[in-house]
Amino acid sequence: MGLNCLTIPSTLAQSSFLVVPTTAKLSPVGSGVTKTFLIENVSKEILAVEIYCTKREIDIDGNESQSLVEDDFLLYPPQIILKPGESQSVRLTWVGDPQPPQELAYWMITAQVPIPVKTEEKPETIEQQPSQGIRVNISALFNHQGAIYITPRNIKSSLVLESVSHRKNDEGKDQLVILFENKGTAHQLLRDVEIKLTSNNNQNQSIILTKQQLNSVEGKNILAGNKRQFIIPWPQELPVGEVTATVEINR
Known part of the structure; x- marks a missing residue:
């Protein structure tokens, strides 16, 4: 499994979308390997969202680190565009170890990403021709972290x-x-x-x-x-x- 160290940004703005459910448990094998999430745009703007998973590690002092998981999950679709009020189902499927010795902990990150918008600059004089540019709205990006647990049978905390x-x-x-x-x-x-x-x-x-x-x-x-x-x-x-x-x- 390929892992890359990540620093997950905190929420930068009020929630612009909702994710339901907010947390989930998946079985490592059988019918429970897949969970469906609903992502809804509750803002007044078109949103672009990408979804990915990270593995959680927490040290003795409570400091948490996350690593990108590339091979243990299938996410479909991994990127979506939502109009205001629109919702989209996303399927998360575990394809990793079918027999882990203990519960495995992950985050499912649902991250708003900027949408490039073409703009047309006004000419300063009649002779100047209009030119096109790209404007990117990054003033209000929002990220949601949902806890995902892979739960083998007969696990128990002690x-x-x-x-x-x-x-x-x-x-x-x-x-x-x-x-x-x-x-x-x-x-x-x-x-x-x-x-x-x-x-x-x-x-x-x-x-x-x-x-x-x-x-x-x-x-x-x-x-x-x-x-x-x-x-x-x-x-x-x-x-x-x-x-x-x-x-x-x-x-």
Whole structure:
């Protein structure tokens, strides 16, 4: 499979088209290998759109990189032009490994691309002849990313709280380092996470981290086989030192 590193631009304007569904799961084999998406132009201008897929990789600190996927999917059509209010169906078919050992994560990128428009320049004098040029409207481009998961049978996430530890940042402030690991074969979203911390020096000193303290954790995605580290300020209610942690997550 040929892969090229990509930097996907963020949305530059209000949505000019809709993609339904916004996320999808495909089977690696059988009748579930194909999914149909509907792309609708909700703007007042003609839009040109191209569709392609990228493979997702997320490092331990949550930084995501994407690589263009050329051989694992068939997309038809890969480019479309939509008039205002017009919609078009797009078929996405998995043609990659029919037996992946775990869930595979991708993005389907639906990207608005500029449309060259011929323009005619007005002559400054009667003797001058009109000349043609090309004007490209790039003032309002929009990109949509939809999560695509290739899901073999019997996959399951298995999230564990691998460790909690203390560290000081560059300013000397105390911080709590929380390390999760997904040992399973499917991704896990961190929703309604509850972490209880108990001081190893005093078993009577325990706290449950608040939603505000865990704001950077809530909703984050840990892909199959991945680790994810979160660093938050050390809780003022707990003495600095070694702690024991238990976790509950809404699955």
